[in-house]
Amino acid sequence: MMRAVLVKRNEPRYEDEKNELQMNELRELAGAAGYEVISEMTQTRNPDRKYHLGRGKVEELAQIVSDLKPDKIIFHNPLSTMQIYNISETCRCETIDKFQLILEIFATRATTHRSKLQVELARLEYELPRARAVISILKKDERPGFMGLGGYEDSYAQDIKNRMTRIRNELDSIQKDNESLRAHRHSKGFSLAALAGYTNAGKSTLFNALVDETVESKNMLFTTLLPTTRSLKVRGRDILVTDTVGFIEDLPHWMVDAFRSTLDEIFLADVVLLVVDSSEPFEVIRKKLLVCHETMWDQLQEVAIVTVFNKIDLITDEELREKMDSLVYLAPNSVAVSAKTGFGFEELKEQIRNLLPEWKRVKLTIPLTEEGMSLVAWIYDEGLVHDINYTDVISIDFEARDKVINKAISLVNELL
Ligand SMILES: Nc1nc2c(ncn2[C@@H]2O[C@H](COP(=O)(O)OP(=O)(O)OP(=O)(O)O)[C@@H](O)[C@H]2O)c(=O)[nH]1
Numbered sequence: 001m002m003r004a005v006l007v008k009r010n011e012p013r014y015e016d017e018k019n020e021l022q023m024n025e026l027r028e029l030a031g032a033a034g035y036e037v038i039s040e041m042t043q044t045r046n047p048d049r050k051y052h053l054g055r056g057k058v059e060e061l062a063q064i065v066s067d068l069k070p071d072k073i074i075f076h077n078p079l080s081t082m083q084i085y086n087i088s089e090t091c092r093c094e095t096i097d098k099f100q101l102i103l104e105i106f107a108t109r110a111t112t113h114r115s116k117l118q119v120e121l122a123r124l125e126y127e128l129p130r131a132r133a134v135i136s137i138l139k140k141d142e143r144p145g146f147m148g149l150g151g152y153e154d155s156y157a158q159d160i161k162n163r164m165t166r167i168r169n170e171l172d173s174i175q176k177d178n179e180s181l182r183a184h185r186h187s188k189g190f191s192l193a194a195l196a197g198y199t200n201a202g203k204s205t206l207f208n209a210l211v212d213e214t215v216e217s218k219n220m221l222f223t224t225l226l227p228t229t230r231s232l233k234v235r236g237r238d239i240l241v242t243d244t245v246g247f248i249e250d251l252p253h254w255m256v257d258a259f260r261s262t263l264d265e266i267f268l269a270d271v272v273l274l275v276v277d278s279s280e281p282f283e284v285i286r287k288k289l290l291v292c293h294e295t296m297w298d299q300l301q302e303v304a305i306v307t308v309f310n311k312i313d314l315i316t317d318e319e320l321r322e323k324m325d326s327l328v329y330l331a332p333n334s335v336a337v338s339a340k341t342g343f344g345f346e347e348l349k350e351q352i353r354n355l356l357p358e359w360k361r362v363k364l365t366i367p368l369t370e371e372g373m374s375l376v377a378w379i380y381d382e383g384l385v386h387d388i389n390y391t392d393v394i395s396i397d398f399e400a401r402d403k404v405i406n407k408a409i410s411l412v413n414e415l416l
């Protein structure tokens, strides 16, 4: 196991609780990336400056490093290239910030070709401006080995840019395949639901319990990198449920862009299940709901949202009521569940079912021929059959999308 020293920030203008939350976040992130935290240091913000790390602090850090010999120093706040360079140099230890840590987590979770490309793209986007800056710092210092770089600097940056272009092209073509897959699912009579929400809210646990199949769920952040899809049947309607990667607050734009295709699953759904951890403090839930809505809003105007208050086994009924009542304006169609105990699943399924786009119901008379039978088989595939009678003709009473009904009617007319 890799060993890390954490440097957390302390915002004097924040409440203690909020500072503690940020510390927890960094600890959890480090754990998720596979680090053992061997020491923690706090960096307090100087009111009139940015997160300037004073000489004394860096020396204190260097002492900790020489005593404990960690593999990495991890900072909560974003570091400039100059800071990374100076701290690594003084402490003789690799130094990264929270964003690089998140990238490491994504990299360890990436198992398929698509997710690996996404992670690589995000990494290159992060590296590009830094690569340029590091080279110019080294040039200024006139270090041996970096003298007379000449065209090297440009070609290095150009190389990164070329790799980014290649990855984007490849991702585009994978994205198109996914869109046709989605259209195919729709045409097969499935409705689409996606689980969304902040990381660690319990999406994967709920997903597993709802669809009764085993998808990795651990008490760590970012367990789910790739969307996973399984089917669920509610009152005869087949629903494909997709588990997605969790939202992260303050995600820089270059990361959001790289992971947009993960969010696309959410944007193309018929219903989004927005999962929140109801055992967290009210202010935290409120903030997380805001982040989710902000991230999804522009593209979600048409999509129904079910707000799932999860983990209610951890709080009292009174606490739950209070939270749900005060969050009404941020939590459309809310349902309280426990993914752990299964409480509230029936209500959740009903809520999903009620929000699915309406199908129409028709009765058709189809000739009892071979072509007629194959039309019936197709209707079974695409819709929900309520009643069917075989006499000298086939009388079928079924529910389906407009498109399916229109096609069935025109086929019947051809057969008559
Ligand atoms: N007590 C309790 N714990 C729960 C419940 N649902 C989930 N958990 C726990 O919460 C932790 C996180 O659950 P996950 O399902 O992995 O969370 P996630 O939203 O998929 O997280 P990411 O994939 O990282 O975005 C796990 O330790 C679960 O066991 C619940 O209803 N009750």
Ligand SMILES: [Mg+2]
Pocket (backbone or CB within 6 Å): 203, 204, 205, 217, 222, 223, 224, 244
């Ligand atoms: Mg998950």
